[in-house]
Amino acid sequence: MADGPADRAAALPDTTATRPTSRDVARAVGVSQATVSLVLGDKWRGRVSERTAGAVRDAARDLGYRPNLAARNLRLGRTRTALLVVPALTNEFFARVYTGAASVAAEHGFGVVVYPAPDTGGRARDPFASARTALDGVIASSMATQALGSLHSSGLPLVMLDSDPADGTAAAHVNIDIADGMRRVAGHLLGLGHRRFLHMASSVRSWTFDVRAGALAETLAAAPGTSVRTVRTALAVDPARAATEAALEGPGPLPTAIVCDGDMIAAGACKAVRRRGLRVPDHISVTGFDDLTLATALEPELTTVALPAERVGERGMSALITALAGGRPPAGDLPVRLVPRGSTAPPPAR
Structure with missing residues (x-):
């Protein structure tokens, strides 16, 4: 006779009894669950000491605790997703920008979706039914805000990379010198x-x-x-x-x-x-x-x-996360470096 649903459910191992919770982490450190949430949600700065934050992270790692991002995002109304808009996907510079942005995003539990602008003269359309419901923010590289179309008017936090710093509509600018x-x-x-x-x-x-x-x-x-x-x-x-x-x-x-x-x-x-x-x-x-x-x-x-393309992406993602937390991203241009090679020499003698 085949097992019924109740029999199959009873046969499954009960992992909830052994899975560590935020309460276990809080108990191990001697802090509240709210403190654990602040630290693991990367919102502890200015609220929790560095020593306590380190102890919480160590305890979470030792216990094997992983926060339930889906449940936390549902509570916060956050998607933990950023959109990176670039002029082209075939340019190596923008690939490096994405690499930098994605590395910082991963450290904070975010994902990055790349969206190429349609062309140099067009206006980027919203690739989602509603960017506001699908995204937390937008990062745009080497573009003007006017070219962002409906993405710019979505009201989402916007970080501009390699763009005019005089444009005051962005939450932050990350520029190269x-x-x-x-x-x-x-x-x-x-x-x-x-x-x-x-x-x-x-x-x-x-x-x-x-x-x-x-x-x-x-x-x-x-x-x-x-x-x-x-x-x-x-x-x-x-x-x-x-x-x-x-x-x-x-x-x-x-x-x-x-x-x-x-x-x-x-x-x-x-x-x-x-x-x-x-x-x-x-x-x-x-x-x-x-x-x-x-x-x-x-x-x-x-x-x-x-050009420090990966650093541009890293700082752009960090600026967006800071803006989402209500902070002020740091200012200042990233330095560049001249690389002299064999294609330059003194001009020929007359």
């Missing part, structure tokens, strides 16, 4: 003796590229005898190659240095120089920006600016 990076590039080339420049600028109109153009123009203007021509191109190798080839065929003397807004553009510029029968850096130096894996795959390897 982009201007310093371009000043370092210009200073490096000026120090090598270059005075004729070609700026292969991104055709995407955004805060980060406007800052690069402004910093380059300002630095070069302060050096006597310099000239610079700006040509815009897409952030891809083939369009950048074609645009650079056309620029090199123009009237007047050739530039001795090509400054590119990104490593992908720089790769196209290097191809254009070679197709003209010239060599990098013997005839023309080339610089990039980002320090993607591509930078060391080129020959010669690319002089570029290393």
Whole structure:
């Protein structure tokens, strides 16, 4: 005769008797269950001492206690999910941003969903029936709030990465010192003796590229005898190659240095120089920006600016969690680093 539901239920092991609870953790440390909840919910700062918080975490680990996130989220009305909006999924920089955000999110019991914006001129639509019911907050990288569409108007906390800090609608901004990076590039080339420049600028109109153009123009203007021509191109190798080839065929003397807004553009510029029968850096130096894996795959390897993409993601997620807790995220730009490699050298002798 087959077992009935009651028989099968009775045959199951009773794990509830041995599963540790928050009460067990509280009893082991000698604190209240509310204190345990604050510590394991990462809301203890300013309410519980570091010593007590450490003791609670140690006791929870020793007892094998894991908080019931589903039940806690139901009580709090929280999904513990953040949306990361990026211009493209194929760009290595944004992949690194996601890696950093996801690592911090995991430490706090959050998940991160990645959503690519539809295109550079479009407005991101809400990928959910209602973002407010599906998400706790939004992190947007290298975009303007106007491009976020219904996500911006959802009322969710918004953290902007690599975007205009003058936009006061975001809960926090996390920026890289982009201007310093371009000043370092210009200073490096000026120090090598270059005075004729070609700026292969991104055709995407955004805060980060406007800052690069402004910093380059300002630095070069302060050096006597310099000239610079700006040509815009897409952030891809083939369009950048074609645009650079056309620029090199123009009237007047050739530039001795090509400054590119990104490593992908720089790769196209290097191809254009070679197709003209010239060599990098013997005839023309080339610089990039980002320090993607591509930078060391080129020959010669690319002089570029290393951007702390993972740190951007980490700080962005931390800022969102802080904002959700009612705190004020820290300010200050993340530093960049110039990486000189074989694609730059003094200009050729006249």
